[in-house]
Amino acid sequence: MQINSAYFQSKVLQSAVELGLFDMLAERPATVEAIVSELKIRPRMALDFLDALVGLGLLTRDAGEYGLAAGVGEFLTTSGGHYVGGSIVQHARKHYRLWADLTETLQDLAAEENVLYGTKSFLKVYENHEIVRNLMNHMDTYNGFVGPQLATAIDWSGYQSFVDLGGARGNVAAQLVTAIPHLQGGVYDLPPVEPLFDEHMAKKGTTGRVTFYAGDFTQDELPATDAIIIGHVLHDWTPEYRAKVIARTFEAIRPGGALLVYDAMLDDERVDAPALLQSLNCRVLSRGGGSEYSVAECREWTEAAGFTFDKAVDLETITNDRVVVVRKPA
Numbered sequence: 001m002q003i004n005s006a007y008f009q010s011k012v013l014q015s016a017v018e019l020g021l022f023d024m025l026a027e028r029p030a031t032v033e034a035i036v037s038e039l040k041i042r043p044r045m046a047l048d049f050l051d052a053l054v055g056l057g058l059l060t061r062d063a064g065e066y067g068l069a070a071g072v073g074e075f076l077t078t079s080g081g082h083y084v085g086g087s088i089v090q091h092a093r094k095h096y097r098l099w100a101d102l103t104e105t106l107q108d109l110a111a112e113e114n115v116l117y118g119t120k121s122f123l124k125v126y127e128n129h130e131i132v133r134n135l136m137n138h139m140d141t142y143n144g145f146v147g148p149q150l151a152t153a154i155d156w157s158g159y160q161s162f163v164d165l166g167g168a169r170g171n172v173a174a175q176l177v178t179a180i181p182h183l184q185g186g187v188y189d190l191p192p193v194e195p196l197f198d199e200h201m202a203k204k205g206t207t208g209r210v211t212f213y214a215g216d217f218t219q220d221e222l223p224a225t226d227a228i229i230i231g232h233v234l235h236d237w238t239p240e241y242r243a244k245v246i247a248r249t250f251e252a253i254r255p256g257g258a259l260l261v262y263d264a265m266l267d268d269e270r271v272d273a274p275a276l277l278q279s280l281n282c283r284v285l286s287r288g289g290g291s292e293y294s295v296a297e298c299r300e301w302t303e304a305a306g307f308t309f310d311k312a313v314d315l316e317t318i319t320n321d322r323v324v325v326v327r328k329p330a
C-alpha cells in the first residue's frame with residue numbers, strides 16, 4: 001500500500017517547490033496564516049499540506065511556525081548549493097502527467113512502431129522558451145553531480161581538448177574546464193541550443209573556454225578532438241542509433257584518445273528497481289523509443305566501433321550514473 005500511494009509524497013514535494021514554499025521559509029519561519037496569505041493557497045487545504053511536509057522531514061513546526069528542516073535548504077531552495085528544484089518542476093509538469101497514463105501507454109499497440117526518440121523530441125521542445133528553460137534546469141540538476149567526477153574519472157594530463165556531444169548549454173563542459181584549466185572544451189548540440197549555451201557560459205564565467213559546435217551528431221561532421229563525452233544522451237535513442245553515434249565518435253577522436261559515456265546504466269541482472277524505473281521513465285517519455293542500458297551493452301557498441309574497453313566507474317550522483325571509458329588505439 002505504501003507503493004500504491006507513494007505519489008502523494010511526490011506531489012506534496014512538487015507543489016511545495018512550484019509554490020516557492022522552501023524559498024519563502026528560507027528567509028524566515030512563518031505561521032500557517034502567513035503562508036496561506038503569501039502563497040495564496042486555500043486555508044482549508046493548507047494545514048494538512050504543511051503538516052504532511054513536516055511528517056516527511058522536509059519542514060519543522062515549532063511554536064506554531066513552519067521552517068526548513070536541517071539540510072533541506074541545500075537542495076530545495078533556489079540559492080542552495082545543490083538545488084534540485086529544476087528537475088522537480090519538470091517531473092511535476094511533464095513526467096508525472098505522462099506516467100498518469102502508463103496503463104494506456106503500455107496497451108497502445110499502435111505506438112509500438114511509432115516510437116519517439118532522439119532529435120525529434122528536442123526540436124519540438126526548443127520551440128517554447130519556457131519549456132526549454134525547465135528542461136535545461138532539469139538536465140543540469142542531474143549532470144551537476146557528474147561534471148566534477150568526470151574530472152577525476154581519467155587522467156586528463158595527456159589530453160588537450162574534449163567535446164561534449166549533446167552537451168546542452170554546457171554545464172558539464174564548464175565544470176570540466178574549470179577543474180582542469182589546460183583543457184579546451186567543446187559542446188556539440190542542435191543549433192537552437194546555442195543562445196542558451198552563450199548565456200550559461202557567461203553565468204559560469206567560462207566564455208571563450210568552451211566552443212559551441214552546432215549540428216546534428218547523427219549526420220553532420222564532428223570536430224576532431226582528444227576526447228568525446230556523451231552523457232544522458234544515448235538513453236534518448238534506440239540501440240541502433242546508439243551504435244551509429246558511437247561509431248561516428250570513433251572517426252572524430254584522435255588516435256590514443258578517449259570516449260566517456262555516462263548514463264544511469266542498468267545492472268546486468270536487471271533487479272535494481274530504481275535503475276529500472278529510471279529506464280521505464282525514458283520509455284514513458286519517448287513512447288518506448290529510449291531506455292537505459294547496461295555497461296555490457298555499452299561495451300559491445302564501443303568495441304564494435306573499434307574502441308578498447310578501459311573501465312566502468314560508478315559515479316556518486318542522484319541517479320545510478322556510471323561512466324564507461326574506452327580508448328581509441330594509438
Ligand SMILES: C[S@@+](CC[C@H](N)C(=O)[O-])C[C@H]1O[C@@H](n2cnc3c(N)ncnc32)[C@H](O)[C@@H]1O
Binds near residue numbers: 139165216231
Ligand atoms: C538529455 S540531454 C543531455 C544533456 C547533457 N549531456 C546532460 O548530461 O545533461 C540530450 C541533449 O542531446 C541534444 N541532442 C539531441 N539530438 C541531437 C542531435 N541529433 N545532434 C546534436 N545534439 C542532439 C539535445 O539538444 C540535448 O541537449
